[in-house]
Amino acid sequence: MTKKLNVVPFVSVDNMMKLVLHLGVTRMMTEIADYIEADFKRWPLFDKTPRVASHSDVGVIELMPTSDGEMYGFKYVNGHPKNMKEGLQTVTAFGLLADVNTGYPILLTEMTILTALRTAAMSALAAKHLAPKGVKTMAMIGNGAQAEFQALAFQAICGIDTVRLYDIDPAATEKCVRNLAATGLRTVICRSPEEAVEGAGIITTCTADKQNATILTDNLVGAGVHINAVGGDCPGKTELHRDILLRSSIFVEYPPQTRIEGEIQQLEADHPVTELWQVMTGAVQGRTDARQITLFDSVGFAIEDFSALRYVHDRLKGTRFFDELDMIADPDDPRDLFGMLLRAKAAGQGPLATAC
Protein backbone atom coordinates (compact mmCIF):
# COMPACT_ATOMS: atom_id res chain seq x y z
CA MET A 1 0.00 0.00 0.00
CA THR A 2 1.05 3.59 -0.62
CA LYS A 3 3.37 5.38 1.81
CA LYS A 4 2.50 8.85 0.45
CA LEU A 5 0.71 10.52 3.35
CA ASN A 6 -1.37 12.85 1.19
CA VAL A 7 -2.77 9.97 -0.84
CA VAL A 8 -5.42 7.96 0.96
CA PRO A 9 -6.27 4.36 0.01
CA PHE A 10 -9.95 4.27 -0.96
CA VAL A 11 -11.91 1.01 -1.13
CA SER A 12 -14.88 1.38 -3.47
CA VAL A 13 -17.85 -1.02 -3.40
CA ASP A 14 -16.33 -2.73 -6.44
CA ASN A 15 -12.98 -3.21 -4.70
CA MET A 16 -14.64 -4.32 -1.44
CA MET A 17 -16.46 -7.03 -3.40
CA LYS A 18 -13.14 -8.07 -4.98
CA LEU A 19 -11.48 -8.20 -1.55
CA VAL A 20 -14.35 -10.24 -0.08
CA LEU A 21 -14.35 -12.68 -3.00
CA HIS A 22 -10.53 -12.91 -2.88
CA LEU A 23 -10.46 -13.73 0.85
CA GLY A 24 -13.83 -15.54 1.06
CA VAL A 25 -16.88 -14.34 3.01
CA THR A 26 -16.57 -16.80 5.89
CA ARG A 27 -12.82 -16.35 6.29
CA MET A 28 -13.31 -12.60 6.38
CA MET A 29 -16.07 -12.77 9.02
CA THR A 30 -14.05 -15.20 11.14
CA GLU A 31 -11.02 -12.91 11.00
CA ILE A 32 -13.08 -9.76 11.67
CA ALA A 33 -14.54 -11.57 14.71
CA ASP A 34 -10.94 -12.19 15.89
CA TYR A 35 -10.13 -8.48 15.45
CA ILE A 36 -13.30 -7.48 17.34
CA GLU A 37 -12.49 -9.89 20.17
CA ALA A 38 -8.93 -8.55 20.39
CA ASP A 39 -10.25 -4.98 20.57
CA PHE A 40 -12.98 -5.86 23.11
CA LYS A 41 -10.25 -7.38 25.30
CA ARG A 42 -8.57 -3.94 25.44
CA TRP A 43 -11.88 -2.11 25.91
CA PRO A 44 -10.73 0.38 28.63
CA LEU A 45 -8.18 1.86 26.17
CA PHE A 46 -10.83 3.15 23.77
CA ASP A 47 -12.64 6.50 23.63
CA LYS A 48 -16.29 5.60 23.96
CA THR A 49 -19.44 7.56 23.31
CA PRO A 50 -22.98 6.62 22.26
CA ARG A 51 -23.23 7.24 18.53
CA VAL A 52 -24.40 10.66 17.41
CA ALA A 53 -27.81 10.15 15.84
CA SER A 54 -29.89 12.46 13.70
CA HIS A 55 -33.45 11.14 13.58
CA SER A 56 -36.20 11.92 11.10
CA ASP A 57 -39.72 10.51 10.74
CA VAL A 58 -38.45 7.91 8.26
CA GLY A 59 -35.01 6.95 9.49
CA VAL A 60 -31.77 7.84 11.19
CA ILE A 61 -28.28 8.99 10.15
CA GLU A 62 -25.52 8.23 12.64
CA LEU A 63 -21.83 8.95 13.23
CA MET A 64 -19.85 6.36 15.21
CA PRO A 65 -16.39 7.54 16.32
CA THR A 66 -13.76 5.88 18.52
CA SER A 67 -10.00 5.75 19.05
CA ASP A 68 -7.52 3.44 20.74
CA GLY A 69 -4.98 6.27 21.07
CA GLU A 70 -3.01 5.18 18.01
CA MET A 71 -5.72 5.06 15.39
CA TYR A 72 -9.01 6.93 15.13
CA GLY A 73 -12.01 5.63 13.20
CA PHE A 74 -15.55 6.61 12.42
CA LYS A 75 -18.47 5.23 10.45
CA TYR A 76 -21.31 7.12 8.81
CA VAL A 77 -24.37 4.87 8.69
CA ASN A 78 -28.07 5.29 8.01
CA GLY A 79 -31.12 3.19 8.85
CA HIS A 80 -34.23 3.73 6.72
CA PRO A 81 -36.65 0.76 6.87
CA LYS A 82 -38.92 2.33 4.21
CA ASN A 83 -36.06 2.46 1.69
CA MET A 84 -36.44 -1.19 0.72
CA LYS A 85 -39.91 -0.58 -0.78
CA GLU A 86 -38.35 2.19 -2.89
CA GLY A 87 -35.62 -0.08 -4.23
CA LEU A 88 -32.98 1.35 -1.87
CA GLN A 89 -30.92 -0.25 0.91
CA THR A 90 -32.19 0.07 4.49
CA VAL A 91 -28.60 0.44 5.74
CA THR A 92 -25.69 2.07 3.89
CA ALA A 93 -22.35 3.13 5.31
CA PHE A 94 -18.81 4.36 4.73
CA GLY A 95 -15.95 4.85 7.15
CA LEU A 96 -12.53 6.27 7.75
CA LEU A 97 -9.44 5.29 9.72
CA ALA A 98 -6.82 7.89 10.69
CA ASP A 99 -3.38 8.01 12.30
CA VAL A 100 -3.71 9.73 15.70
CA ASN A 101 -0.07 10.86 15.51
CA THR A 102 -0.53 13.01 12.40
CA GLY A 103 -4.32 13.19 12.20
CA TYR A 104 -4.01 12.11 8.56
CA PRO A 105 -6.55 9.61 7.18
CA ILE A 106 -5.01 6.24 6.29
CA LEU A 107 -8.11 4.53 4.85
CA LEU A 108 -11.46 5.56 3.40
CA THR A 109 -13.81 2.73 2.56
CA GLU A 110 -17.31 1.72 1.68
CA MET A 111 -18.90 0.09 4.74
CA THR A 112 -22.30 -1.13 3.54
CA ILE A 113 -20.89 -4.58 2.79
CA LEU A 114 -18.38 -4.26 5.63
CA THR A 115 -21.18 -3.47 8.12
CA ALA A 116 -23.03 -6.65 7.13
CA LEU A 117 -19.79 -8.62 7.63
CA ARG A 118 -18.96 -7.01 10.98
CA THR A 119 -22.51 -7.24 12.34
CA ALA A 120 -22.66 -10.94 11.54
CA ALA A 121 -19.14 -11.47 12.92
CA MET A 122 -20.13 -9.69 16.16
CA SER A 123 -23.36 -11.68 16.47
CA ALA A 124 -21.58 -15.01 16.06
CA LEU A 125 -18.77 -13.94 18.38
CA ALA A 126 -21.30 -13.09 21.12
CA ALA A 127 -23.03 -16.44 20.54
CA LYS A 128 -19.68 -18.25 20.77
CA HIS A 129 -19.48 -16.98 24.35
CA LEU A 130 -23.19 -17.23 25.29
CA ALA A 131 -25.08 -19.86 23.29
CA PRO A 132 -25.45 -23.40 24.60
CA LYS A 133 -22.69 -25.67 23.28
CA GLY A 134 -23.45 -27.96 20.38
CA VAL A 135 -26.39 -25.99 18.93
CA LYS A 136 -26.88 -26.87 15.27
CA THR A 137 -30.10 -25.03 14.38
CA MET A 138 -30.75 -21.30 14.20
CA ALA A 139 -34.03 -19.52 13.54
CA MET A 140 -33.48 -16.50 11.29
CA ILE A 141 -36.41 -14.07 11.44
CA GLY A 142 -36.02 -11.25 8.92
CA ASN A 143 -34.42 -12.41 5.68
CA GLY A 144 -33.20 -9.09 4.26
CA ALA A 145 -29.76 -7.73 3.40
CA GLN A 146 -28.03 -8.90 6.61
CA ALA A 147 -29.53 -12.41 6.69
CA GLU A 148 -27.11 -14.53 4.63
CA PHE A 149 -24.12 -12.93 6.38
CA GLN A 150 -25.64 -13.84 9.76
CA ALA A 151 -26.29 -17.43 8.68
CA LEU A 152 -22.76 -17.90 7.32
CA ALA A 153 -21.04 -16.33 10.34
CA PHE A 154 -22.96 -18.68 12.66
CA GLN A 155 -22.02 -21.63 10.45
CA ALA A 156 -18.32 -20.69 10.49
CA ILE A 157 -17.96 -19.54 14.10
CA CYS A 158 -20.64 -21.50 16.01
CA GLY A 159 -21.05 -24.68 13.93
CA ILE A 160 -24.68 -24.09 12.89
CA ASP A 161 -25.76 -26.47 10.10
CA THR A 162 -29.47 -25.61 9.74
CA VAL A 163 -31.20 -22.24 9.35
CA ARG A 164 -34.98 -21.95 9.74
CA LEU A 165 -36.00 -18.87 7.77
CA TYR A 166 -39.02 -16.62 8.22
CA ASP A 167 -39.90 -13.21 6.79
CA ILE A 168 -43.27 -11.48 6.33
CA ASP A 169 -42.26 -11.26 2.67
CA PRO A 170 -41.83 -14.78 1.22
CA ALA A 171 -39.72 -13.31 -1.62
CA ALA A 172 -37.04 -12.38 0.96
CA THR A 173 -36.96 -15.95 2.27
CA GLU A 174 -36.74 -17.38 -1.26
CA LYS A 175 -33.83 -15.03 -2.00
CA CYS A 176 -32.05 -16.28 1.14
CA VAL A 177 -32.59 -19.93 0.24
CA ARG A 178 -31.19 -19.27 -3.26
CA ASN A 179 -28.15 -17.39 -1.94
CA LEU A 180 -27.34 -20.02 0.67
CA ALA A 181 -27.78 -22.96 -1.72
CA ALA A 182 -24.10 -23.80 -2.21
CA THR A 183 -22.91 -23.10 1.34
CA GLY A 184 -23.53 -26.47 2.99
CA LEU A 185 -26.22 -24.95 5.22
CA ARG A 186 -29.59 -26.69 5.30
CA THR A 187 -32.33 -24.07 4.87
CA VAL A 188 -35.93 -24.58 5.98
CA ILE A 189 -38.66 -22.19 4.77
CA CYS A 190 -41.05 -21.36 7.61
CA ARG A 191 -44.46 -19.72 7.44
CA SER A 192 -44.53 -18.14 10.89
CA PRO A 193 -42.17 -17.16 13.71
CA GLU A 194 -43.63 -20.09 15.68
CA GLU A 195 -42.52 -22.52 12.97
CA ALA A 196 -39.11 -20.84 12.67
CA VAL A 197 -38.19 -21.25 16.34
CA GLU A 198 -39.12 -24.97 16.47
CA GLY A 199 -36.04 -26.86 17.66
CA ALA A 200 -33.78 -23.81 17.31
CA GLY A 201 -31.14 -23.30 20.04
CA ILE A 202 -30.31 -19.86 18.66
CA ILE A 203 -32.92 -17.30 17.53
CA THR A 204 -31.77 -14.35 15.44
CA THR A 205 -34.18 -11.47 14.85
CA CYS A 206 -33.06 -9.14 12.08
CA THR A 207 -36.12 -7.26 10.88
CA ALA A 208 -36.49 -3.63 9.87
CA ASP A 209 -39.49 -1.62 11.03
CA LYS A 210 -39.40 1.86 12.53
CA GLN A 211 -41.62 1.01 15.48
CA ASN A 212 -41.82 -1.08 18.64
CA ALA A 213 -42.63 -4.33 16.88
CA THR A 214 -43.20 -7.71 18.54
CA ILE A 215 -41.32 -10.14 16.34
CA LEU A 216 -40.97 -12.60 19.23
CA THR A 217 -43.63 -13.10 21.87
CA ASP A 218 -42.78 -14.55 25.26
CA ASN A 219 -44.35 -17.99 24.57
CA LEU A 220 -41.96 -18.53 21.62
CA VAL A 221 -38.85 -18.50 23.78
CA GLY A 222 -38.11 -21.71 25.64
CA ALA A 223 -35.53 -22.35 28.35
CA GLY A 224 -31.89 -22.55 27.33
CA VAL A 225 -32.00 -20.64 24.04
CA HIS A 226 -29.72 -17.83 22.95
CA ILE A 227 -31.39 -14.81 21.32
CA ASN A 228 -29.40 -12.64 18.92
CA ALA A 229 -31.56 -9.51 18.59
CA VAL A 230 -30.10 -7.42 15.76
CA GLY A 231 -32.95 -5.34 14.32
CA GLY A 232 -33.92 -3.25 17.38
CA ASP A 233 -31.30 -0.53 17.23
CA CYS A 234 -33.01 2.86 17.53
CA PRO A 235 -35.22 4.69 20.04
CA GLY A 236 -38.76 3.42 19.40
CA LYS A 237 -37.52 0.49 17.26
CA THR A 238 -37.52 -2.86 19.07
CA GLU A 239 -38.30 -6.49 18.22
CA LEU A 240 -38.89 -8.43 21.45
CA HIS A 241 -41.79 -8.50 23.86
CA ARG A 242 -40.74 -6.96 27.17
CA ASP A 243 -41.55 -10.18 29.09
CA ILE A 244 -38.75 -11.98 27.20
CA LEU A 245 -36.28 -9.41 28.51
CA LEU A 246 -37.44 -10.00 32.07
CA ARG A 247 -36.68 -13.75 31.73
CA SER A 248 -33.29 -13.28 30.04
CA SER A 249 -29.71 -12.63 31.07
CA ILE A 250 -28.96 -9.60 28.93
CA PHE A 251 -25.56 -8.93 27.35
CA VAL A 252 -24.76 -5.64 25.63
CA GLU A 253 -21.97 -3.81 23.85
CA TYR A 254 -21.85 -0.34 25.44
CA PRO A 255 -24.64 0.22 28.03
CA PRO A 256 -25.01 4.03 27.60
CA GLN A 257 -25.80 3.46 23.89
CA THR A 258 -27.84 0.27 24.29
CA ARG A 259 -30.08 1.83 26.95
CA ILE A 260 -31.07 4.45 24.34
CA GLU A 261 -31.28 2.18 21.28
CA GLY A 262 -31.56 -1.48 22.26
CA GLU A 263 -34.32 -3.79 23.43
CA ILE A 264 -33.56 -2.65 26.99
CA GLN A 265 -35.02 0.80 26.25
CA GLN A 266 -38.22 -1.02 27.29
CA LEU A 267 -36.81 -1.61 30.82
CA GLU A 268 -35.95 0.56 33.79
CA ALA A 269 -32.70 2.52 33.35
CA ASP A 270 -30.94 0.47 36.04
CA HIS A 271 -32.02 -3.00 34.88
CA PRO A 272 -28.91 -5.21 35.25
CA VAL A 273 -27.00 -5.98 32.05
CA THR A 274 -23.57 -7.52 31.43
CA GLU A 275 -20.99 -5.91 29.16
CA LEU A 276 -19.75 -8.40 26.58
CA TRP A 277 -16.15 -7.23 26.76
CA GLN A 278 -16.03 -8.44 30.36
CA VAL A 279 -17.20 -11.89 29.29
CA MET A 280 -14.46 -11.92 26.65
CA THR A 281 -11.73 -11.00 29.13
CA GLY A 282 -13.06 -13.66 31.54
CA ALA A 283 -13.82 -11.05 34.23
CA VAL A 284 -17.46 -12.20 34.37
CA GLN A 285 -19.21 -15.38 33.31
CA GLY A 286 -21.37 -15.61 30.20
CA ARG A 287 -23.84 -18.51 30.24
CA THR A 288 -23.98 -20.08 33.70
CA ASP A 289 -26.58 -22.82 33.25
CA ALA A 290 -28.26 -24.86 30.54
CA ARG A 291 -31.78 -23.49 31.13
CA GLN A 292 -30.74 -19.84 31.13
CA ILE A 293 -32.01 -17.63 28.29
CA THR A 294 -29.15 -15.47 27.09
CA LEU A 295 -29.89 -12.38 25.02
CA PHE A 296 -27.38 -10.39 22.98
CA ASP A 297 -29.13 -7.01 22.68
CA SER A 298 -27.13 -5.95 19.62
CA VAL A 299 -27.17 -2.35 18.43
CA GLY A 300 -23.74 -2.10 16.79
CA PHE A 301 -20.96 -0.16 18.53
CA ALA A 302 -18.16 1.99 17.10
CA ILE A 303 -15.36 -0.33 18.30
CA GLU A 304 -16.72 -3.11 16.03
CA ASP A 305 -16.43 -0.79 13.04
CA PHE A 306 -12.96 0.29 14.18
CA SER A 307 -11.94 -3.39 14.26
CA ALA A 308 -13.39 -3.94 10.77
CA LEU A 309 -11.56 -0.86 9.45
CA ARG A 310 -8.32 -2.03 11.06
CA TYR A 311 -8.83 -5.45 9.47
CA VAL A 312 -9.41 -4.05 5.98
CA HIS A 313 -6.39 -1.75 6.35
CA ASP A 314 -4.21 -4.76 7.23
CA ARG A 315 -5.63 -7.02 4.51
CA LEU A 316 -5.23 -4.43 1.73
CA LYS A 317 -1.44 -4.65 2.03
CA GLY A 318 0.01 -6.33 -1.04
CA THR A 319 -3.27 -6.14 -2.99
CA ARG A 320 -4.59 -3.81 -5.69
CA PHE A 321 -8.08 -3.63 -4.20
CA PHE A 322 -8.01 0.13 -3.61
CA ASP A 323 -7.66 3.44 -5.45
CA GLU A 324 -5.37 6.24 -4.39
CA LEU A 325 -7.45 9.23 -3.39
CA ASP A 326 -5.94 12.70 -3.65
CA MET A 327 -7.62 13.74 -0.42
CA ILE A 328 -5.14 15.75 1.63
CA ALA A 329 -3.88 19.14 0.39
CA ASP A 330 -0.10 18.86 0.45
CA PRO A 331 1.82 22.13 -0.24
CA ASP A 332 5.64 21.85 -0.39
CA ASP A 333 5.75 24.41 2.45
CA PRO A 334 3.00 23.33 4.88
CA ARG A 335 2.24 26.98 5.71
CA ASP A 336 1.90 27.98 2.08
CA LEU A 337 -1.53 26.55 1.27
CA PHE A 338 -2.48 29.71 -0.65
CA GLY A 339 0.79 29.61 -2.60
CA MET A 340 -0.13 26.11 -3.74
CA LEU A 341 -3.22 27.61 -5.40
CA LEU A 342 -1.15 30.34 -7.05
CA ARG A 343 1.38 27.82 -8.40
CA ALA A 344 -1.46 25.71 -9.77
CA LYS A 345 -2.86 28.83 -11.46
CA ALA A 346 0.54 29.69 -12.94
CA ALA A 347 0.83 26.13 -14.22
CA GLY A 348 -2.60 26.53 -15.87
CA GLN A 349 -4.19 23.60 -14.06
CA GLY A 350 -7.88 23.17 -14.85
CA PRO A 351 -10.55 25.43 -13.38
CA LEU A 352 -8.03 26.98 -10.95
CA ALA A 353 -6.55 28.90 -13.86
CA THR A 354 -9.65 31.13 -13.85
CA ALA A 355 -10.76 30.78 -10.21
CA CYS A 356 -8.07 32.96 -8.51
Ligand SMILES: NC(=O)c1ccc[n+]([C@@H]2O[C@H](COP(=O)([O-])OP(=O)(O)OC[C@H]3O[C@@H](n4cnc5c(N)ncnc54)[C@H](O)[C@@H]3O)[C@@H](O)[C@H]2O)c1
Ligand atom coordinates in the same frame (compact mmCIF):
# COMPACT_ATOMS: atom_id res chain seq x y z
N1 LIG B 1 -27.31 -4.33 15.48
C1 LIG B 1 -26.52 -4.01 14.48
O1 LIG B 1 -25.30 -3.92 14.61
C2 LIG B 1 -27.14 -3.80 13.13
C3 LIG B 1 -26.32 -3.68 12.00
C4 LIG B 1 -26.93 -3.58 10.75
C5 LIG B 1 -28.32 -3.55 10.64
N2 LIG B 1 -29.08 -3.61 11.78
C6 LIG B 1 -30.55 -3.63 11.71
O2 LIG B 1 -30.92 -4.91 11.23
C7 LIG B 1 -32.19 -4.81 10.59
C8 LIG B 1 -32.15 -5.55 9.27
O3 LIG B 1 -31.30 -4.88 8.38
P1 LIG B 1 -31.30 -5.26 6.83
O4 LIG B 1 -30.22 -4.46 6.20
O5 LIG B 1 -31.26 -6.75 6.69
O6 LIG B 1 -32.75 -4.71 6.43
P2 LIG B 1 -33.66 -5.16 5.19
O7 LIG B 1 -34.67 -4.06 5.02
O8 LIG B 1 -32.83 -5.54 4.02
O9 LIG B 1 -34.39 -6.50 5.70
C9 LIG B 1 -35.32 -6.50 6.73
C10 LIG B 1 -36.29 -7.67 6.51
O10 LIG B 1 -37.18 -7.73 7.64
C11 LIG B 1 -38.43 -8.17 7.14
N3 LIG B 1 -39.45 -7.88 8.15
C12 LIG B 1 -39.98 -6.68 8.51
N4 LIG B 1 -40.90 -6.86 9.49
C13 LIG B 1 -40.92 -8.19 9.77
C14 LIG B 1 -41.66 -8.98 10.69
N5 LIG B 1 -42.58 -8.45 11.52
N6 LIG B 1 -41.43 -10.32 10.71
C15 LIG B 1 -40.53 -10.89 9.87
N7 LIG B 1 -39.81 -10.18 8.97
C16 LIG B 1 -40.00 -8.84 8.91
C17 LIG B 1 -38.59 -7.42 5.83
O11 LIG B 1 -39.56 -8.02 4.98
C18 LIG B 1 -37.18 -7.51 5.26
O12 LIG B 1 -37.01 -8.63 4.42
C19 LIG B 1 -32.49 -3.32 10.46
O13 LIG B 1 -33.44 -2.97 11.45
C20 LIG B 1 -31.16 -2.65 10.73
O14 LIG B 1 -31.31 -1.36 11.28
C21 LIG B 1 -28.52 -3.75 13.00
